[in-house]
Amino acid sequence: MNEEPLFAIGPDPARDPDAGQSATPAVDLPVDLPIDYEAFVLTYRGRYLRLAEEILGDPAAAEKVVHQVLVQIAIHWPQLLAGPDVVVNAWGLLCHALRFEVRRRESDPELIARLERLRAMLAQMRAALPDAYTVDDDGRVQTGIFEQLGRLTPRQFDIVILRAAKRSTYFIAWFLGTHPSTVDRNLKRALAQLEEGLHPLHVLKSARPTRRGARR
Structure with missing residues (x-):
């Protein structure tokens, strides 16, 4: 499985010529802001703040x-x-x-440990998935949750697990190095696939009919 970037998309601050300075210099907002920019801020500022707090654990820094x-x-x-x-x-x-900011806070052991634990959890859970489907004595493929999770793509699996861990869409996108819309799209596809594989009617249709059912 391909390694996913831990700290999301964008240039690597370690390789930036201005790595010793703030990635976003502290200056004031320009005057006479256009109305479409103000609408953008109203729409996204709260989401950005929640993401920053979720990552950094520090409202002031966020x-x-x-x-x-x-x-x-x-x-x-x-x-x-x-x-x-x-x-x-x-x-x-x-x-x-x-x-x-995360790289700048590498001296913050709690922050780095939280992110590394999350990555380790995903790796351990992927490793625990079965390599192949379980087949019963009658040759039918079992449709247990582990088999169904194993059918997901690596990206879909990570998104489903992180969502189950109550991580926000924005955090998942940042953590996996993608865009929130991509997270939503992959989550929708993954849940549809899991629902299809685990749906009781799907299991009943694949089962052989009883003698009573056969007589009918």
């Missing part, structure tokens, strides 16, 4: 990082509007800033 990201978005708003997708590009800036 507020600072999100403020700095929104400042950078405001400064580069015309360029972002000219790009293919404002939301995706803004998400990349947020991930870069959070990634930088």
